[in-house]
Amino acid sequence: MNIKQHALAGVVEMIPRVFTDARGAFFESFNAQRFAELTGIEENWVQDNHSISTKGVLRGLHFQLPPHAQAKLVRVAFGRSLDVVVDIRRDSPTYGQHVKVMLDAENYNMLYVPRGFAHGFLALEDNNVFLYKCTDYYHPESEGGLCWNDPALNIDWGVENPNVSPKDAVLPRLADFNSPF
Numbered sequence: 289m290n291i292k293q294h295a296l297a298g299v300v301e302m303i304p305r306v307f308t309d310a311r312g313a314f315f316e317s318f319n320a321q322r323f324a325e326l327t328g329i330e331e332n333w334v335q336d337n338h339s340i341s342t343k344g345v346l347r348g349l350h351f352q353l354p355p356h357a358q359a360k361l362v363r364v365a366f367g368r369s370l371d372v373v374v375d376i377r378r379d380s381p382t383y384g385q386h387v388k389v390m391l392d393a394e395n396y397n398m399l400y401v402p403r404g405f406a407h408g409f410l411a412l413e414d415n416n417v418f419l420y421k422c423t424d425y426y427h428p429e430s431e432g433g434l435c436w437n438d439p440a441l442n443i444d445w446g447v448e449n450p451n452v453s454p455k456d457a458v459l460p461r462l463a464d465f466n467s468p469f
């Protein structure tokens with residue numbers, strides 16, 4: 289497995305070692321020991337999520353508030369997604385900044401999203417299968433989010449009118465968000 293640090297401290301992309309043969313391919317999609325060795329990060333992963341989207345669906349930008357904040361390990365098992373992570377750690381020098389990572393099932397890459405970051409993705413193909421591990425359980429009372437097209441975030445999603453849930457359509461802008469991170 290190779291890792292790539294991104295511009296936002298703590299956000300790490302991993303590309304696993306893939307074994308191919310005449311039958312197809314095999315790779316370890318998660319190995320706690322290898323993860324800790326490579327990233328120096330020790331996490332207790334407690335929940336796996338499986339998210340299926342049609343092309344043009346945008347989910348985000350989401351997070352859970354402390355004490356139920358989640359780190360996530362995200363990947364695409366079928367299709368491609370433009371994954372976006374926004375730094376919402378109030379004292380961070382990169383507060384409000386984002387990174388975009390193309391998660392492609394054919395590249396097998398995955399992304400570690402630490403606590404203190406808002407997360408979202410745009411499904412670029414139909415039957416998009418987005419899988420991710422979380423370090424805390426779903427706690428709906430702690431759900432938070434930011435508006436996907438907040439001009440202050442300046443995120444170029446590459447689309448004008450994604451398919452956004454009614455809940456996501458009314459998420460606040462960064463200026464109206466008082467970060468507890």
Ligand SMILES: Cc1cn([C@H]2C[C@H](O)[C@@H](COP(=O)(O)OP(=O)(O)O[C@H]3O[C@H](C)C(=O)[C@H](O)[C@H]3O)O2)c(=O)[nH]c1=O
Nearest residue numbers: 337339347348350351360407408409425426427453455
């Ligand atoms: C997240 C979650 C949702 N649900 C239920 C609640 C709703 O009845 C239904 C859909 O939930 P929601 O519309 O919040 O799903 P997404 O819009 O995909 O939310 C996720 O999208 C972005 C990309 C994230 O990073 C978060 O993990 C998460 O917020 O699943 C659960 O039962 N458990 C869960 O962990």
